Amino acid sequence: MNLDELRxxxxxxxxxxxxxxxxxxxxxxxxxxSADRSLVVIKPSGVPYEALSPEQMVxxxxxxxxxxxxxxxxxxxxxxxxxxxxxxxxxxxTHTHSRCATIFAQARLEIPCLGTTHAxxxxxxxxxxxxxxxxxxxxxYEANTGQVIVERFAGLHPLERPAVLVAGHAPFTWGPDAAAxxxxxxxxxxxxxxxxGTLTIRGDAPPLEPYVLNKHYRRKHGADAYYGQTPY
Amino acid sequence: MNLDELRxxxxxxxxxxxxxxxxxxxxxxxxxxSADRSLVVIKPSGVPYEALSPEQMVxxxxxxxxxxxxxxxxxxxxxxxxxxxxxxxxxxxTHTHSRCATIFAQARLEIPCLGTTHAxxxxxxxxxxxxxxxxxxxxxYEANTGQVIVERFAGLHPLERPAVLVAGHAPFTWGPDAAAxxxxxxxxxxxxxxxxGTLTIRGDAPPLEPYVLNKHYRRKHGADAYYGQTPY
Amino acid sequence: MNLDELRxxxxxxxxxxxxxxxxxxxxxxxxxxSADRSLVVIKPSGVPYEALSPEQMVxxxxxxxxxxxxxxxxxxxxxxxxxxxxxxxxxxxTHTHSRCATIFAQARLEIPCLGTTHAxxxxxxxxxxxxxxxxxxxxxYEANTGQVIVERFAGLHPLERPAVLVAGHAPFTWGPDAAAxxxxxxxxxxxxxxxxGTLTIRGDAPPLEPYVLNKHYRRKHGADAYYGQTPY
Amino acid sequence: MNLDELRxxxxxxxxxxxxxxxxxxxxxxxxxxSADRSLVVIKPSGVPYEALSPEQMVxxxxxxxxxxxxxxxxxxxxxxxxxxxxxxxxxxxTHTHSRCATIFAQARLEIPCLGTTHAxxxxxxxxxxxxxxxxxxxxxYEANTGQVIVERFAGLHPLERPAVLVAGHAPFTWGPDAAAxxxxxxxxxxxxxxxxGTLTIRGDAPPLEPYVLNKHYRRKHGADAYYGQTPY
Numbered sequence: 072m073n074l075d076e077l078r079x080x081x082x083x084x085x086x087x088x089x090x091x092x093x094x095x096x097x098x099x100x101x102x103x104x105s106a107d108r109s110l111v112v113i114k115p116s117g118v119p120y121e122a123l124s125p126e127q128m129v130x131x132x133x134x135x136x137x138x139x140x141x142x143x144x145x146x147x148x149x150x151x152x153x154x155x156x157x158x159x160x161x162x163x164x165t166h167t168h169s170r171c172a173t174i175f176a177q178a179r180l181e182i183p184c185l186g187t188t189h190a191x192x193x194x195x196x197x198x199x200x201x202x203x204x205x206x207x208x209x210x211x212y213e214a215n216t217g218q219v220i221v222e223r224f225a226g227l228h229p230l231e232r233p234a235v236l237v238a239g240h241a242p243f244t245w246g247p248d249a250a251a252x253x254x255x256x257x258x259x260x261x262x263x264x265x266x267x268g269t270l271t272i273r274g275d276a277p278p279l280e281p282y283v284l285n286k287h288y289r290r291k292h293g294a295d296a297y298y299g300q301t302p303y
Numbered sequence: 304m305n306l307d308e309l310r311x312x313x314x315x316x317x318x319x320x321x322x323x324x325x326x327x328x329x330x331x332x333x334x335x336x337s338a339d340r341s342l343v344v345i346k347p348s349g350v351p352y353e354a355l356s357p358e359q360m361v362x363x364x365x366x367x368x369x370x371x372x373x374x375x376x377x378x379x380x381x382x383x384x385x386x387x388x389x390x391x392x393x394x395x396x397t398h399t400h401s402r403c404a405t406i407f408a409q410a411r412l413e414i415p416c417l418g419t420t421h422a423x424x425x426x427x428x429x430x431x432x433x434x435x436x437x438x439x440x441x442x443x444y445e446a447n448t449g450q451v452i453v454e455r456f457a458g459l460h461p462l463e464r465p466a467v468l469v470a471g472h473a474p475f476t477w478g479p480d481a482a483a484x485x486x487x488x489x490x491x492x493x494x495x496x497x498x499x500g501t502l503t504i505r506g507d508a509p510p511l512e513p514y515v516l517n518k519h520y521r522r523k524h525g526a527d528a529y530y531g532q533t534p535y
Numbered sequence: 536m537n538l539d540e541l542r543x544x545x546x547x548x549x550x551x552x553x554x555x556x557x558x559x560x561x562x563x564x565x566x567x568x569s570a571d572r573s574l575v576v577i578k579p580s581g582v583p584y585e586a587l588s589p590e591q592m593v594x595x596x597x598x599x600x601x602x603x604x605x606x607x608x609x610x611x612x613x614x615x616x617x618x619x620x621x622x623x624x625x626x627x628x629t630h631t632h633s634r635c636a637t638i639f640a641q642a643r644l645e646i647p648c649l650g651t652t653h654a655x656x657x658x659x660x661x662x663x664x665x666x667x668x669x670x671x672x673x674x675x676y677e678a679n680t681g682q683v684i685v686e687r688f689a690g691l692h693p694l695e696r697p698a699v700l701v702a703g704h705a706p707f708t709w710g711p712d713a714a715a716x717x718x719x720x721x722x723x724x725x726x727x728x729x730x731x732g733t734l735t736i737r738g739d740a741p742p743l744e745p746y747v748l749n750k751h752y753r754r755k756h757g758a759d760a761y762y763g764q765t766p767y
Numbered sequence: 768m769n770l771d772e773l774r775x776x777x778x779x780x781x782x783x784x785x786x787x788x789x790x791x792x793x794x795x796x797x798x799x800x801s802a803d804r805s806l807v808v809i810k811p812s813g814v815p816y817e818a819l820s821p822e823q824m825v826x827x828x829x830x831x832x833x834x835x836x837x838x839x840x841x842x843x844x845x846x847x848x849x850x851x852x853x854x855x856x857x858x859x860x861t862h863t864h865s866r867c868a869t870i871f872a873q874a875r876l877e878i879p880c881l882g883t884t885h886a887x888x889x890x891x892x893x894x895x896x897x898x899x900x901x902x903x904x905x906x907x908y909e910a911n912t913g914q915v916i917v918e919r920f921a922g923l924h925p926l927e928r929p930a931v932l933v934a935g936h937a938p939f940t941w942g943p944d945a946a947a948x949x950x951x952x953x954x955x956x957x958x959x960x961x962x963x964g965t966l967t968i969r970g971d972a973p974p975l976e977p978y979v980l981n982k983h984y985r986r987k988h989g990a991d992a993y994y995g996q997t998p999y
Contacts, residue, residue, distance in 0.1 A: 143996055178969035186408065202979070208976075208979055209978070209982075265405050266409075300348060418641040489560060493632075522610060729866055733874045737876060762842045
């Protein structure tokens, strides 16, 4: 996939994100990385989704420096590029302030795996980061937002758990490409909404049995997947 | 009704399901059974609803083996066929992960009958299954999902209580035909949403008086029904 | 207004009701009464809203007997006509199972007046009826539903408090005409939703100060109203 | 900007408000003030949004007296003009009864700053006024509604905290112009909805760290802003 295709894909994924209803005002952005992992394409900052064209997408290097494009990249760009540098194999990232996922981020609670909807997409609880320190905020806020995510994923496989809640902030999701990261944002919000409701009527709701978690995740992911028309 | 009509009906019911707003991504499927109860038509796995055509519907036998169609059937097919084998008189089945019904499934709580909306559709609480055992999951997960539903309905009449919550998973609904099973999925979600709210403001809300439950159910169902234009 | 106009008005109000989003499936109906208070026009039972035409509206007398129309009237007709017989000055009635108002009906709690939105439409808490007795259900369920509403309004002015919750069932609203009763159904649902949220974050939320309730209600209603373009 | 442009802007902002979904029936209005701060343009009272034209906008002076226009101004006009007289630099005001912000107003609780979504728009908790006294209600209800807002903002900068909850009533938001005040109403509702959910799952959720609040607010506002394409 060349850079023009990536610009198209990322533009389309940003517009898809707006259509999902997960985004209020301009609170959300999607990026994608080139096949050789040298360049990232991301939404321009503060631009409404309806009007987005592929030409407006901003191309940055893995340090977040603008390489192509007339507009400023999303202010969250340093978080995105840091994730790409550390999480091998992810091809797209979505950031939103979707309601229920953000509620868990604000409560600073991980989203427990309470059912098979969760297990179909996230192989275990959706983790929440620690808060940034004053110094981390002052020195490089957005890059350090990426840093605490990476820190939190020590020992976890990013593609098996393609979502995180930044404490006091909001979720990031990722996936094999930009569109898949948007789909994971949709799944995350649904899972968060149902976890919220479940905890409301039963504060001590049990986690899904580990053997069911494993079964559902493996139905959809990996070598033994048998969901959909082409296993991936 | 021949098989072509059934394909049309099931395709239309799947699209109707998408229009109800009960489905996120591809989390939902509808099936229907032929008049002679030998063949089941079901949605193909992981295919978006907008694009569904009758030709894409998959025909399987009552063991879940594909008889006609180029695509793989829904991964939930073994659950559907098992229900058809055991629940006489049901003609269509709908499976969703609709938000509020799934919340009760995750909380592993039956939906109590708290009002006449519930009584109009479900003649008593909506039951929840037991969890599957590790062995049931490993050996035949989807068929055993159907099995625990059937086990839970011992002594209950499936058409008088056309819905179930699979513990830690989500609801299944059924009805005389595919479209009716979708309508019951809509009714179930409404009933679940209102039960959730009722329990939130009054944890000890009383169940509907049995004589009102009986009255409302009989107004709409059976020989003495007088709701609508043609009693059924 | 002649009967044809009333049929038009009631048909339009039923379609308006569907557009408000308050109605799931066919759970709702609107009626209107003729100027001489001899005939009531009401929705036919179980017919979808999109397809409703004025000709399909059913005309009944104040005993609920069909006078004109080919279809059966709403099964709730005896409740409607009983309210018209007892509540002078009301010209239209709406019945829904709208989510949040029904939640209060199921919890069998009145909706307290917690803010000015409520005060703008309902001059005090929205009352809840007692449950019907087994005998009332058996002998004349729908008429007795109207009867317990009338009983609950002893000492209350129906047009100052144009809504009620039937215990374990759902709301009825009314107004000077059919369209106004739909507007009151919309206002009731909003008020119920906000009361539900308010009680969730503050169980002991104080009622609106009586002098503010009075001020807001009188701003919109009665001789000293100054809201809108034509005081009513 | 001349008065015709202001009429256009205010009309467009009122229609935008209706499109946001924040408004039920006619419960909401937007105004704007002329560049020389001598005249205010506001929505007419009780008129539906779809039909609004610039010519219908009402022009009033800073005492709220109608200067131009055939229709009565919004009944909340005295609140608007009082805010314009006291809050220098605000160019537009929006009043709604949006669900979740109103829930906090009814609970008479400020909206705590629990996350960066809040910090992006409101530099600290969203304050709630005291209730009006019986005398304040009787003598000049709407003007005194503005008065208690101004009283509550003693020591606060209105443009850094462009929202308030009137106790037992609902929110007002403002901004540099009419459209910006509508955007702040949208942001406020999102923030209120997420605060409500956060407090539901964790009653003692911690406030956002002050250094993160400061960082996020300054990213979007003031001399050092770097969000969007043109810092403001």
